[in-house]
Amino acid sequence: MAKVNFTTDRIRDFECTPGKLQAFIWDSAAPGLGLRANPGGAKSYIFQSKLNGRALRLTIGTPRIRGAGVWDLDAARAEARRLQTMIDHGQDPRQVKADRLAAEQTERNAKAAADAAENEARVIAAAAAVRNAVTLGDVWPEYMADRMASRENGWSKHHVAAHRKIIQAGGEKRSRSPKLTAPGPLAPLAGVCLVDLTGERIEAWARSEAKARPSSARLAWRLLKACLNWCAAHKNYSEIVTANAAKSTKTRESLGKEKKRHDVLQREQLPAWFAAVRQIGNPVIAAYLQCLLLVGARREELAALKWADVNFQWSSMKLADKIEGFRMVPLTPFVANLLAALPRRNEFVFSSPTSASGYIAEPRIAHNEAVAIAGLPPLTLHGLRRSFASLCEWTETPSGIAAQIQGHAPQGVREQNYIRRPLDLLRMWHAKIEAWMLEQADVDFTPAAPALRVISTS
DSSP states (O other): OOEEOOOHHHHHHOOOOTTOSOEEEEESSSTTEEEEEOTTSOEEEEEEEEETTEEEEEEEEOBOBTTBSSBOHHHHHHHHHHHHHHHHTTOOHHHHHHHHHHHHHHHHHHHHHHHHHHHHHHHHHHHHHHHHHOBHHHHHHHHHHHHHHOTTTOOOHHHHHHHHHHTOOOOOOOSSOSSOOOOOTTHHHHTSBGGGOOHHHHHHHHHHHHHHOHHHHHHHHHHHHHHHHHHHHSTTTTTTOSSOTTOOHHHHHHHOOOOOOOOOOOGGGHHHHHHHHTTOSOHHHHHHHHHHHHHOOOHHHHHTOBGGGEETTTTEEEEEETTTEEEEEEOOHHHHHHHHTSOOSSSBTTBOSSOSSSBOOOTHHHHHHHHHHTTOOOOOHHHHHHHHHHHGGGGTOOHHHHHHHHTOOOOHHHHHHTOOOOHHHHHHHHHHHHHHHHHHTTOOOOOOOOOOOOOOOO
16 A cells, blocks of 8 residues: 655545546555545545454545645644544544544433423423412403303303302492492402412401301302312312312301291281382382292293293293293283283383393392382392292192292102193192282282184084
């Protein structure tokens, strides 16, 4: 293997012999340094030696000619000497390079893993900070929207309004009163972070609210428990609300037990009540209150009654029902007479031109005044529903009949699975109930005789 002294001109002029795949020349100054040329004109520095008796050849790189290339001659000679030194020490340059590259890759992987772990830790910390900053007031609208979107849930308008009112901040203008709205019972907890909503915090809230408005506080507590149960099962809040802090014996004891209402109209009080209610200046409210007693419906069911759901021909009404969705009830003669006299201002029977909903929103004020004028004990609107159930006992109406008219869930296996009452049967008993109430109230009313029809036999 002949050797020559490498010079820049010799490296530039060296070419592959025609007909050969490659050609080599070797440097006399640096042992093992060679120059390889290919038929296409490509050239590269190489290093050739022996390790453990076996030939070893490595490519150093492209020679720098006319400014192009990576390795100048001095650098290539220095690299060849370095490689030879490694071989003299029994090291395989290829393995050393592979180990170095592997070590560098390991270092890069470790750095990338550390950076990823640091980024993940920052993301987790940021997410935890956001979650820990979520307040009850932030969660409440999301909770309501989720429950209202559930078909199985079936929240009524009244239930939705109760959820909004229970946590309202207050201070907003009223449509019918110069007074501003009051804060809801849950308003003091609206700004509290979920992570800080502990049992002790809720117990302190309960003790405070129970002094001013125990009934509203008990309702707020029940709604709060339901909301926290939802949070405990929610993917975004389950790590914060791991246990329902509202489920506390001390909280329940602080709020006390709800007192059962016993407000009900007695038979002997019917004359005074009807006389006072029928004198109310607003005929829609007067008719509504009388129908509420005579039908025994829930206040919202009757208030939202639409003309499309009243059938004067077949003497029936379709009421919204929280148990079955809707129920058909009889349209008794006196109730039909009251409804027929009402103005048809919109789609609702008990319409109100000033109410946002289109139907009467707050008949309690007029009713309370009428009860006071009649000299009767305080009587709520739900007390009228209770009165219907109680007064039915005087007419010996079967309990199942009265319950079905009022929309109570069937009780017992027989009621639930076997008895199916037609509307005509309900109407027969309902007409008796209405006639008896009007008689006891000294209300002079004679039902119109049904129109006679000529039936052809041909």
